[in-house]
Amino acid sequence: MTSAALASPTLRRGPGYWLAGYRWMLRFDLASSRSWLASFVIVQVLMGAGMAIIYGFYLGDMPPAAATFLATGAPTQALVPLGMAMLPSLIAVRKIEGTYDFMWSLPVPRTATAASSFTIFTLLALPGVAASLGVAAWRYDLDLRVSPWVVPAVLLVSLMAASVGFGVGHAVPDPGITNLITNLIIFVVLMFSPVAFPIENFPGWLAAAHRVLPFWHMGNVVRDSLTDGLVPAVGTSYLVLGAWTLGTWLLAAWAIRRRR
């Protein structure tokens, strides 16, 4: 009796295999999002531009300092909904449609799948960020001092938002609850976060909560890279954001390693 040959002689491990898996997943994700990608980027740009303008309508005439503060918060607010709301609802839709399990049955390392999601959702945020900043600078006639730190700041904030969304999307089993959480996040971020307005305006307990939550720190690192002297102690903010990113990666790792 002869032993059957193995179906696949290739070794399913090592950096080469991981990189190939990552590239496949990137192609897979981009191809499966082609129907909504373009309209989504347009909405993202409109939202970014809109946020920069709308807060100004509410506030009326502003001194330049207030306008600068507001305008440098707009890019952060434009990219939060993307990672924290869009990504988890995409995962929730897959769970509803029943394609979620299929995704995990693909023969690629699960970290490659995760890395592909992070890459796409980090980069998708950039047009909205650019639009909000451009519109704000034009509308309020701002004096922005853009430093090279803008690159790591925006990338880190965007990655962190995507990581939270990824963690929530995978760790919460019920898509209905995922949607509830994402709506709550948007509500809190747009209305009760010290991103577009100073943390000094907040009642003590809420300000204390925001020193632990990521939103204030997201606003800080982006604002620091665009202005001079508005943000003290930005190092702490980078550390807090890094901690949130790693924490949600651990959550996601726990969620996607589970076997059922």
Added chain:
Amino acid sequence: MTTLAPPTADLRRGVAYWWHSYRMMLRWQLVSLRLVLPVTVMVQVLTGAGFVLALGLFFGQVPPRAALFISTGVLVLTLVTIGLVLGPQLIAQQKAEQTYDFLWSLPVPRTTAALAWVTTNLVLGVPGMAVALAVALWRYDLDLHVSPAIVPAVLLTLFTGTMIGYALAHALDNPMLIGAITQLTIFLILGFSPINFPADQLPGWLAALHPWLPLAPMADTVRAALTQGVVEDVTRSYLVLGAWAAASVAATALILARRR
């Protein structure tokens, strides 16, 4: 050969038949929305109260005029979002699920379905409105003068908002398009209409356009019934609003009377 008896001897017309059908449709709508209803009322209450409170974070020290505008504007918001946003989305869902034609096959006059929907909106909108007003009164030192005109103002605002959404949803066949338009409507209501803030904080051309659109007259009529000396002339607003209401009723009638 004997003649067949007609299947039903009831007369399907007259006031009694209409009233009976209206009550049946109202029950039908409330029952079919029973899962969505509590969540919707909760979201209404939260956004209404949320807007009022978030304004304090915006400004730090809230100017009395801004507080007055947002406290009265939020009422309009809670009155029209269901009719203009949730209503079209529900109808879009019926069209996508293909239960739309079934609903129109029910043996009731079509006007009863429309009026039952307006009544449902009233039931849904008023709690949110009351809570928003209560929160505003508690949080800000408001100078409100409630006049009896609040009743026609609220009813006309609610009726017009509901019927515009209704006409829109019945006129368009593509559920995706309806979804996109409602999203845009939220953006327009919250960010680019003089509901929560005075019209003079908008750019000139937009401020000049708004007296002809329904949103600004809605805000004016409700605000005039709650305050003194903030809104100057409301006759024009009532006329514009009445015209929009009549036009959307006519449009709905045309669309619904069509046979396919």
